[in-house]
Amino acid sequence: MADRLGWIDRRRLLQLLGVTGGALAANLPSRVFAQARKNTLVLGIDISDTITLDPARLAQYTSPMTVSAAYDSLVTMKPGDYINLSPSLATKWARTPDGKGWRFTLREGVKFSTGNPMTVEDVKWSFDRIINLGDQPSQYIANVDRVEIVDKSTIDIILKQPAEPLLTIIAAPEFVVLERKVAEANGASAAKDAKTADKAAQWINTNSCGTGAYRIAAWERNQQIQLVRNEHYWGGKPPFERIVIRHISDGAAQLLAVRRGDIDAAFNLIPEQIASLKGDANVRLAPLASLDFVYMALTQEPEFNKALAVKEARQAIGYAIDYDGIIKSMLGGAALRPAHFLPIGVSGSTEEIARQIGFKQDLARAKDLLAKAGFKDGFEFEISYGNAAVQGVTYQDLGLKIQSDLARVGIKVNLRPLDQVNLRTEYTTGKSKGGVLTFWNPPAVENQLWAAAVVQRVAKRVHWTTPEDIVKLVSQAATEADPKKQAELWVEWQKQAVDQANHFVLFQPVYQIAVRNTVKDFPLTAAGWMLDLHDVTPSAS
Amino acid sequence: MPQYILSRLVLLFVMALLATLVIFLLANMVPGDPVLAQLGDLAASNKEFVAEWRAKWGLDLPLWQRYLIFLQQLSHGDLGISIASQRPVLQDVRDFAPATLELASVSFALSLIVGIPLGIMAAVRRDSWIDHLARLISLIGVSSPTFWLAFILLAVFYGGLQIAPGPGRIDSIGLPPPSVTGLYLLDSALAGDWATFRDAAAHLVLPSIVLAAATLGLITRTTRASMLECMQQDYVRVARAKGLRSRRIVIGHILPNALIPIVTLGGLAYANLLTGAVLTETIFSWPGLGRYTFRSAVSLDFPAIMGITLIVAVVYLIINLVIDVSYALLDPRVVR
Numbered sequence: 001m002a003d004r005l006g007w008i009d010r011r012r013l014l015q016l017l018g019v020t021g022g023a024l025a026a027n028l029p030s031r032v033f034a035q036a037r038k039n040t041l042v043l044g045i046d047i048s049d050t051i052t053l054d055p056a057r058l059a060q061y062t063s064p065m066t067v068s069a070a071y072d073s074l075v076t077m078k079p080g081d082y083i084n085l086s087p088s089l090a091t092k093w094a095r096t097p098d099g100k101g102w103r104f105t106l107r108e109g110v111k112f113s114t115g116n117p118m119t120v121e122d123v124k125w126s127f128d129r130i131i132n133l134g135d136q137p138s139q140y141i142a143n144v145d146r147v148e149i150v151d152k153s154t155i156d157i158i159l160k161q162p163a164e165p166l167l168t169i170i171a172a173p174e175f176v177v178l179e180r181k182v183a184e185a186n187g188a189s190a191a192k193d194a195k196t197a198d199k200a201a202q203w204i205n206t207n208s209c210g211t212g213a214y215r216i217a218a219w220e221r222n223q224q225i226q227l228v229r230n231e232h233y234w235g236g237k238p239p240f241e242r243i244v245i246r247h248i249s250d251g252a253a254q255l256l257a258v259r260r261g262d263i264d265a266a267f268n269l270i271p272e273q274i275a276s277l278k279g280d281a282n283v284r285l286a287p288l289a290s291l292d293f294v295y296m297a298l299t300q301e302p303e304f305n306k307a308l309a310v311k312e313a314r315q316a317i318g319y320a321i322d323y324d325g326i327i328k329s330m331l332g333g334a335a336l337r338p339a340h341f342l343p344i345g346v347s348g349s350t351e352e353i354a355r356q357i358g359f360k361q362d363l364a365r366a367k368d369l370l371a372k373a374g375f376k377d378g379f380e381f382e383i384s385y386g387n388a389a390v391q392g393v394t395y396q397d398l399g400l401k402i403q404s405d406l407a408r409v410g411i412k413v414n415l416r417p418l419d420q421v422n423l424r425t426e427y428t429t430g431k432s433k434g435g436v437l438t439f440w441n442p443p444a445v446e447n448q449l450w451a452a453a454v455v456q457r458v459a460k461r462v463h464w465t466t467p468e469d470i471v472k473l474v475s476q477a478a479t480e481a482d483p484k485k486q487a488e489l490w491v492e493w494q495k496q497a498v499d500q501a502n503h504f505v506l507f508q509p510v511y512q513i514a515v516r517n518t519v520k521d522f523p524l525t526a527a528g529w530m531l532d533l534h535d536v537t538p539s540a541s
Numbered sequence: 542m543p544q545y546i547l548s549r550l551v552l553l554f555v556m557a558l559l560a561t562l563v564i565f566l567l568a569n570m571v572p573g574d575p576v577l578a579q580l581g582d583l584a585a586s587n588k589e590f591v592a593e594w595r596a597k598w599g600l601d602l603p604l605w606q607r608y609l610i611f612l613q614q615l616s617h618g619d620l621g622i623s624i625a626s627q628r629p630v631l632q633d634v635r636d637f638a639p640a641t642l643e644l645a646s647v648s649f650a651l652s653l654i655v656g657i658p659l660g661i662m663a664a665v666r667r668d669s670w671i672d673h674l675a676r677l678i679s680l681i682g683v684s685s686p687t688f689w690l691a692f693i694l695l696a697v698f699y700g701g702l703q704i705a706p707g708p709g710r711i712d713s714i715g716l717p718p719p720s721v722t723g724l725y726l727l728d729s730a731l732a733g734d735w736a737t738f739r740d741a742a743a744h745l746v747l748p749s750i751v752l753a754a755a756t757l758g759l760i761t762r763t764t765r766a767s768m769l770e771c772m773q774q775d776y777v778r779v780a781r782a783k784g785l786r787s788r789r790i791v792i793g794h795i796l797p798n799a800l801i802p803i804v805t806l807g808g809l810a811y812a813n814l815l816t817g818a819v820l821t822e823t824i825f826s827w828p829g830l831g832r833y834t835f836r837s838a839v840s841l842d843f844p845a846i847m848g849i850t851l852i853v854a855v856v857y858l859i860i861n862l863v864i865d866v867s868y869a870l871l872d873p874r875v876v877r
């Protein structure tokens with residue numbers, strides 16, 4: 001019967017099936033873009049976290065890179081130096097004569113991307129807007145009392161607590177200068193009622209009005225951000241006509257794209273993908289040191305766990321974890337580990353210091369401590385974690401590693417996977433009944449932000465009633481003017497925090513960014529905005 | 542007929558509302574706090590700040606009151622503000638839906654255009670090489686995991702052979718066409734921008750194959766089975782006895798009857814394609830609704846979850862309605 005009904009011949013069938021293949025072949029990506037590509041920098045990165053490009057509302061991880069390309073702050077940090085500040089829109093800064101704040105001298109001849117000159121009014125207005133909008137960035141400068149214009153090139157920022165740090169915080173891309181006239185014309189407000197009066201979010205998300213090397217030209221959510229050259233940039237002509245920050249969520253797809261040259265840099269590769277790039281002559285690996293870290297917080301609430309309430313028992317955990325194993329075998333060595341909450345690279349935290357005062361695996365000592373704590377045969381506790389990964393290492397794998405490490409001294413770990421929302425809710429409200437594996441990157445490079453977190457909010461989460469001394473030590477260190485003494489105080493603070501043993505920093509990632517050789521300078525920074533886009537340059541050829 | 546459609550529309554409305562109620566209750570049984578998930582560490586520890594944010598989304602109100610507010614907003618065509626993106630949910634949907642609609646429609650067309658003829662031929666030439674090939678194709682389509690297929694196709698055609706474009710809707714330095722519908726193919730055609738049209742079409746090839754794979758397999762198999770069943774019927778024998786040509790028998794007598802189950806399957810498959818593209822969208826960096834839905838769900842973004850549920854429910858219900866109506870048209874016995 002099949003033969004009798006043969007109304008279609010073999011050739012037609014193949015034609016039909018060939019439609020798909022034909023479509024594939026007929027639409028070969030044309031090379032019409034080749035010329036445009038030469039003047040364009042394309043970055044491949046997962047930017048799904050970007051929900052705003054408004055500096056005064058910034059709170060995400062990847063958006064600061066874009067914002068720092070379009071806007072400038074008064075002071076900044078050069079890649080590799082996270083202790084000393086560099087001039088940006090301000091050329092000089094010093095304490096105000098009365099000592100209550102800081103006085104900034106503005107750079108001369110700075111123009112916005114519209115070509116209009118930057119004025120002190122723009123600076124004051126920008127700070128007022130952050131404060132009055134009351135969004136997350138306002139929290140970081142809660143210590144700012146007011147901003148005062150002194151003359152046409154001088155401005156004062158007056159503080160509530162004059163000794164508390166300011167400069168390191170305002171180097172972050174939240175605290176940048178906007179062109180008041182343009183912003184206001186598009187709905188922005190810096191008035192007291194800015195919270196409700198400011199309607200600029202929509203405009204500011206797809207445009208920019210800053211002094212930065214590039215100007216935001218478009219943002220299509222979960223697709224790409226387009227930046228174009230600012231012809232009026234005060235730092236000289238920016239080398240690229242256009243920068244495309246391309247959203248590619250999948251690391252494997254980023255790898256293919258950077259290999260092929262569709263993107264100039266890939267930001268989210270995991271160790272295995274990075275290893276596969278070795279030997280590719282067109283692509284190099286650039287280390288992006290970060291000031292982020294993954295840590296385990298441990299409750300000391302006796303009602304939750306009797307053993308964890310004993311300091312020696314917690315210290316035993318600290319001495320039982322195989323930190324080197326985590327870094328070497330799970331991260332391929334691409335990570336650092338500070339002693340406590342001050343990442344390597346900031347004042348008082350170096351690899352040398354971390355080796356001296358931090359925990360390291362010492363099973364004999366762990367067993368001694370367990371005996372001392374009264375748990376000779378070990379104890380049991382749970383570790384909660386979310387379904388996420390840092391640098392390609394999942395919290396699940398980290399949990400398994402810690403579980404097997406602690407089993408060697410008789411401590412039994414129950415792993416408890418949770419979704420991120422529940423984990424965060426439990427943790428921030430102090431309801432975690434054991435350990436929590438999590439991640440932190442601070443909004444700005446200021447030791448106080450990390451240290452205060454430990455003795456204030458994180459302490460509450462782990463039910464640690466912090467002694468007066470250590471709280472005092474934080475403010476003493478943060479307000480110390482002499483850098484050498486300040487570093488010593490931070491070391492002392494870390495020692496005390498390590499001794500308490502309720503936070504164990506597991507690793508501080510050094511992300512590996514794959515960069516094509518079409519790009520010459522690619523200044524990655526740990527300061528919070530990942531890349532100094534204004535200083536990226538193309539190769540000569 | 543109009544009465545039939547009207548009664549179905551009323552039912553649709555009630556069902557859609559019920560769906561939102563169920564989802565609202567389910568989402569609220571999860572103990573996490575969406576506001577804490579959105580805030581930075583410092584802000585999340587500031588009680589006043591958290592309270593202010595919770596109030597902003599009405600999270601401090603009793604459950605029933607929140608649902609009433611949702612209904613009230615809904616009656617004004619407002620789906621509320623997303624906690625994660627801080628924009629109106631409707632605006633988010635408007636931004637992300639076209640990408641999914643375009644991808645799902647192309648995939649759907651692909652699975653029909655390939656699946657139905659393949660199924661017909663597999664039935665007509667049962668146990669021939671075509672039948673085996675069809676079986677192989679549908680087996681691969683149905684059984685290969687989406688993420689695997691997606692990655693293999695990318696690695697082979699984009700990374701290896703370099704004949705297909707990479708992830709995304711258009712070339713990394715290309716600009717999208719001026720937005721009219723948000724469907725790049727349509728928009729670029731409207732603008733007469735054929736370079737972008739070709740670029741967008743090329744970018745659709747791999748993801749639509751991946752997304753179509755499972756549906757294609759299903760449609761091929763169902764078409765084959767349904768054809769075979771119809772081929773056994775008496776009217777086919779009669780037609781053959783009358784001396785009709787094979788081609789006329791297949792197209793004029795068997796196919797119309799065999800297609801009825803395909804209509805049901807196809808409708809549901811289309812709804813599935815529209816709502817089930819999360820993995821494909823992730824691997825191909827496709828800025829669609831699937832990713833948005835996933836992110837809303839994992840961050841407990843209530844307004845977004847509610848909005849999307851409502852939209853998905855309505856889409857399903859409308860497609861069901863279309864199926865029922867076309868049933869009625871295809872088979873007059875249904876309305877009687």
